Amino acid sequence: MNEHERIRRAPPGRAAPLRNEWPGAPADHQPPPDAGLEEVIAHTVRLGYEVIGENIRQGRIAADRFSAGDYGVRDVPRDLLALSSRMLQLSRDISTTAFDICGAILRDPTLRAAVQRYTAPPNPAPASGPAGGPWPGQGAAGVPLTYAFKGTRRAVGMPGWLRGTGQPSLLSTAGLWSPDPALPPLRQVALSADAFAIIATVTIPDDQPAGTYSGVVSDALTHQPLGAMTVQVEA
Amino acid sequence: MAAAFELSRPAHQGRFAVTVYQEGWRLGGKGASGRGPSGRIEEHGLHVWLGFYDNAFRIMRDCYGELAAGGDSPFGDWREAFLPDLDIGLFSPAERQGWQKWAAHFPPRPGLPGDPTTKAEMLSLAGYIERAIGLLRALLLECDVTISGGAAAPAPLWAPGMLSDPARLLDAVQALLGRGVFSGAAVLAEALALLGVAIRMVPALFESAYLRLAERVSAGLRGWLEDHLLADDRHRHVWEIADLVLAILVGTFRFGLLTDQRGLDAIEDYECRDWLRLNGASERALQSPFVRGLYDLALAYEAGDPDRPSLAAGQALRGALRMFFGYRGALYWRLRAGMGDVVFAPLYVALRRRGVRFRFFHRLTNVGLAPGGAVAPDRPSHVATLSFDVQAQICGGRDYEPLVPVAGRPCWPSRPDFAQLEDGARLAAQGWDFESHWDRRRAGARTLSVTQDFDLVVLGVSIGAIPHVCQEILARDARWRRMTAAVKTVASQAFQVWLDEDLAKLGWQGPPYIVSAFLKPFDSWCDMAHVIPEEGWAARPRTCVYFCGVLRDEPDAPDDGDVLYPQRRAEEVRRAAVAFLADPARHLWPGAYDSAGGFRWEMLADATGEGPAGPARFGTQYWRANVNPSDRYVLNPPGSSKHRISPLDMSYDNLTIAGDWTDCGFNEGCVEAAIMSGRLAAHALSGLPALEDIIGYDHP
Numbered sequence: 001m002n003e004h005e006r007i008r009r010a011p012p013g014r015a016a017p018l019r020n021e022w023p024g025a026p027a028d029h030q031p032p033p034d035a036g037l038e039e040v041i042a043h044t045v046r047l048g049y050e051v052i053g054e055n056i057r058q059g060r061i062a063a064d065r066f067s068a069g070d071y072g073v074r075d076v077p078r079d080l081l082a083l084s085s086r087m088l089q090l091s092r093d094i095s096t097t098a099f100d101i102c103g104a105i106l107r108d109p110t111l112r113a114a115v116q117r118y119t120a121p122p123n124p125a126p127a128s129g130p131a132g133g134p135w136p137g138q139g140a141a142g143v144p145l146t147y148a149f150k151g152t153r154r155a156v157g158m159p160g161w162l163r164g165t166g167q168p169s170l171l172s173t174a175g176l177w178s179p180d181p182a183l184p185p186l187r188q189v190a191l192s193a194d195a196f197a198i199i200a201t202v203t204i205p206d207d208q209p210a211g212t213y214s215g216v217v218s219d220a221l222t223h224q225p226l227g228a229m230t231v232q233v234e235a
Numbered sequence: 236m237a238a239a240f241e242l243s244r245p246a247h248q249g250r251f252a253v254t255v256y257q258e259g260w261r262l263g264g265k266g267a268s269g270r271g272p273s274g275r276i277e278e279h280g281l282h283v284w285l286g287f288y289d290n291a292f293r294i295m296r297d298c299y300g301e302l303a304a305g306g307d308s309p310f311g312d313w314r315e316a317f318l319p320d321l322d323i324g325l326f327s328p329a330e331r332q333g334w335q336k337w338a339a340h341f342p343p344r345p346g347l348p349g350d351p352t353t354k355a356e357m358l359s360l361a362g363y364i365e366r367a368i369g370l371l372r373a374l375l376l377e378c379d380v381t382i383s384g385g386a387a388a389p390a391p392l393w394a395p396g397m398l399s400d401p402a403r404l405l406d407a408v409q410a411l412l413g414r415g416v417f418s419g420a421a422v423l424a425e426a427l428a429l430l431g432v433a434i435r436m437v438p439a440l441f442e443s444a445y446l447r448l449a450e451r452v453s454a455g456l457r458g459w460l461e462d463h464l465l466a467d468d469r470h471r472h473v474w475e476i477a478d479l480v481l482a483i484l485v486g487t488f489r490f491g492l493l494t495d496q497r498g499l500d501a502i503e504d505y506e507c508r509d510w511l512r513l514n515g516a517s518e519r520a521l522q523s524p525f526v527r528g529l530y531d532l533a534l535a536y537e538a539g540d541p542d543r544p545s546l547a548a549g550q551a552l553r554g555a556l557r558m559f560f561g562y563r564g565a566l567y568w569r570l571r572a573g574m575g576d577v578v579f580a581p582l583y584v585a586l587r588r589r590g591v592r593f594r595f596f597h598r599l600t601n602v603g604l605a606p607g608g609a610v611a612p613d614r615p616s617h618v619a620t621l622s623f624d625v626q627a628q629i630c631g632g633r634d635y636e637p638l639v640p641v642a643g644r645p646c647w648p649s650r651p652d653f654a655q656l657e658d659g660a661r662l663a664a665q666g667w668d669f670e671s672h673w674d675r676r677r678a679g680a681r682t683l684s685v686t687q688d689f690d691l692v693v694l695g696v697s698i699g700a701i702p703h704v705c706q707e708i709l710a711r712d713a714r715w716r717r718m719t720a721a722v723k724t725v726a727s728q729a730f731q732v733w734l735d736e737d738l739a740k741l742g743w744q745g746p747p748y749i750v751s752a753f754l755k756p757f758d759s760w761c762d763m764a765h766v767i768p769e770e771g772w773a774a775r776p777r778t779c780v781y782f783c784g785v786l787r788d789e790p791d792a793p794d795d796g797d798v799l800y801p802q803r804r805a806e807e808v809r810r811a812a813v814a815f816l817a818d819p820a821r822h823l824w825p826g827a828y829d830s831a832g833g834f835r836w837e838m839l840a841d842a843t844g845e846g847p848a849g850p851a852r853f854g855t856q857y858w859r860a861n862v863n864p865s866d867r868y869v870l871n872p873p874g875s876s877k878h879r880i881s882p883l884d885m886s887y888d889n890l891t892i893a894g895d896w897t898d899c900g901f902n903e904g905c906v907e908a909a910i911m912s913g914r915l916a917a918h919a920l921s922g923l924p925a926l927e928d929i930i931g932y933d934h935p
Binding site for chain 2: 005006056069160174179180216226228
């Protein structure tokens with residue numbers, strides 16, 4: 001190896017596991033230890049409204065992005081999907097349907113006013129996403145990766161997850177490569193966002209040798225790796 | 236190996252040129268195995284892979300898949316290499332007299348270990364607790380005990396409608412709490428059901444109510460169990476497990492674990508038994524074979540002293556929850572052959588094919604730092620040099636070829652191939668032991684320099700070796716000093732016997748599952764008949780059995796000049812094994828003894844056919860003392876986790892660490908922890924795999 005400038009590691013995004021992502025109620029929202037039943041229920045309702053309020057707030061941000069962006073028909077914003085997913089989760093967790101609570105909020109002017117406090121977005125929505133960006137990238141929890149194939153050859157893709165960036169992202173890939181350097185890579189890989197996942201559409205030439213091919217998906221703007229794709233081309 | 240596998244993935248397009256420097260002639264460290272006479276498998280100890288080892292299985296599935304895709308793989312499919320098993324057992328002295336055997340069958344679960352997993356699919360602590368309550372209720376209902384007093388069963392305390400009405404649920408909780416004494420199986424079963432439903436609600440709001448309910452259920456259930464099960468040997472284990480689950484339940488609420496941002500780390504400073512005791516577990520349950528078995532399997536005895544059990548509560552609970560409620564496919568998986576054959580040989584072949592280089596017979600002696608003062612995350616340094624003893628030179632400057640074929644598959648031998656080494660005949664005759672910490676003989680030395688010979692370093696030695704190879708780091712970095720002081724290791728011992736009679740003939744009844752909680756020093760054992768076809772016997776034995784346990788440290792640690800130390804400890808293991816077979820083993824295998832009560836030594840299979848008679852015949856079997864610093868098993872005593880350092884730590888900007896001794900998210904001595912750590916090390920250098928893809932890293 002020739003002497004060159006010393007290479008340094010990049011600091012990781014975080015350095016510890018997330019042990020418990022349920023944030024709990026803020027301390028000042030906790031019922032006192034000896035709270036009576038009515039008080040506990042009051043807290044339940046309060047928290048329920050807060051969660052609904054947060055969902056409505058995020059929904060509004062998503063709607064703003066949707067109207068301001070240039071998404072195609074297939075590019076359903078994941079923000080809205082995340083919202084509906086959270087609503088479903090809410091209905092399971094709070095054990096009452098989100099729509100019932102929404103109904104109650106809409107009927108009660110006092111509560112409606114209270115919820116409006118939570119629905120104001122803290123920051124103005126961006127005027128538009130980056131050119132060609134197929135993925136709104138809301139949240140850093142990750143998004144599933146699925147595959148579609150073009151060509152006559154049979155192939156299987158390994159489903160995985162792409163890391164979320166919390167920012168709109170322009171996805172890019174340099175293709176899929178075999179561990180055997182003698183085999184040609186799969187260079188025609190198009191990435192698009194569907195309602196439920198990122199879809200890697202891989203074109204497989206008729207003369208492509210069978211084997212396993214892998215590649216990295218990265219953010220074209222920051223060059224951050226977001227995840228890996230692996231497909232197996234069958235004989 | 237996991238870090239090398241990740242960094243050499245084709246996805247990186249050759250960004251990293253990886254070279255592995257390895258002491259001696261084989262890979263695997265504590266997981267290494269070798270092939271001895273008749274191609275028999277010789278292990279460091281007893282290895283099984285638990286059904287939640289998702290990262291370990293992910294790597295191996297990728298490895299086997301890659302080799303198969305390359306065509307003509309001698310290793311086959313990963314599903315042929317790992318064999319599912321659903322039964323575990325305990326065999327221990329009974330309370331009054333005789334012996335008690337307890338076996339549990341764990342039903343198969345959907346999926347396979349290593350399947351892609353989303354974060355949403357990982358259980359939350361509330362989810363685990365809900366399953367634990369379900370287990371408790373099932374245990375309770377499984378005991379067919381008449382309700383005393385003949386009282387009519389109470390009306391159900393909860394109804395499905397409560398899931399959509401928290402107020403009704405809380406009403407039911409309050410009503411139950413107003414009942415006074417909880418008694419009767421039916422009331423308790425209903426109370427548990429109610430608790431199980433309640434746990435699904437938003438936890439933060441109800442913790443005080445849950446805690447009161449859990450404590451009341453716990454008190455009532457303990458009373459009921461004492462009345463009905465304690466005198467009944469058949470059901471005593473139910474009582475003991477229920478008692479422990481109740482303590483966990485109460486402790487979860489009492490310590491606010493459901494909402495604590497630290498997850499189970501919040502109780503990591505407690506010793507596991509102490510924490511359970513604090514939350515109401517009885518002494519009987521704490522000393523039960525079930526708990527002893529968990530300590531035995533984790534080799535959790537400081538300095539190898541059976542009177543010093545030591546297991547941090549948080550990780551112990553995390554491990555138990557994942558083991559019993561987080562497995563996929565089967566509870567645990569046996570390896571078709573040795574760890575070396577099933578894990579490290581395929582990894583080696585796959586890595587070689589990817590272009591990874593291996594330098595065997597390189598013993599690390601020093602990690603040299605750049606000049607400077609004290610090191611800390613805010614005052615980082617870097618590795619400037621890596622010094623090695625070159626233990627042997629390879630003839631003609633070629634690469635050492637480490638694998639040998641046995642039964643058609645590439646395997647690691649138990650001894651190096653001296654024919655490939657310069658002056659190999661002399662080294663063999665003089666008995667050079669390349670894996671002994673105390674044998675410092677060498678053929679040369681070599682120092683690598685940053686930017687000239689390397690850019691980035693993954694330090695993969697075990698914690699026991701750190702004081703010997705990282706003197707400069709320890710001198711300048713207080714965190715590393717605290718880590719090496721806090722993270723303890725323990726020596727272990729193991730022996731294997733090949734028998735010409737199978738276990739049924741020896742008098743063992745039941746499936747050949749892994750058995751723990753037996754007598755010290757060899758408290759854990761497993762029938763390994765399934766590996767015999769992978770060995771190379773001319774006349775196959777009927778079975779082989781592996782035993783293992785901790786090995787007590789001598790009062791004074793041996794100095795580096797005590798070259799005979801490993802042989803002395805190995806001889807100690809041999810004597811212990813012979814004594815063990817001569818007497819305690821009769822409780823396991825009554826059929827192994829003649830009419831005079833002597834062990835039938837002639838059952839021990841000997842490939843030469845010339846083995847001596849009597850106890851001396853044990854000399855044809857295999858035993859070992861794992862006393863090398865890097866071979867010692869890593870413990871997780873209470874209060875030690877916070878001193879572990881993560882592979883993601885930035886104190887050294889060109890160094891990361893890997894091993895089950897690091898702060899890897901699952902701080903327990905096991906292959907899953909080692910592989911999680913290796914994947915974290917790869918992430919530290921390359922950004923991949925994403926932390927979210929390291930299964931179980933983000934876990935309560």
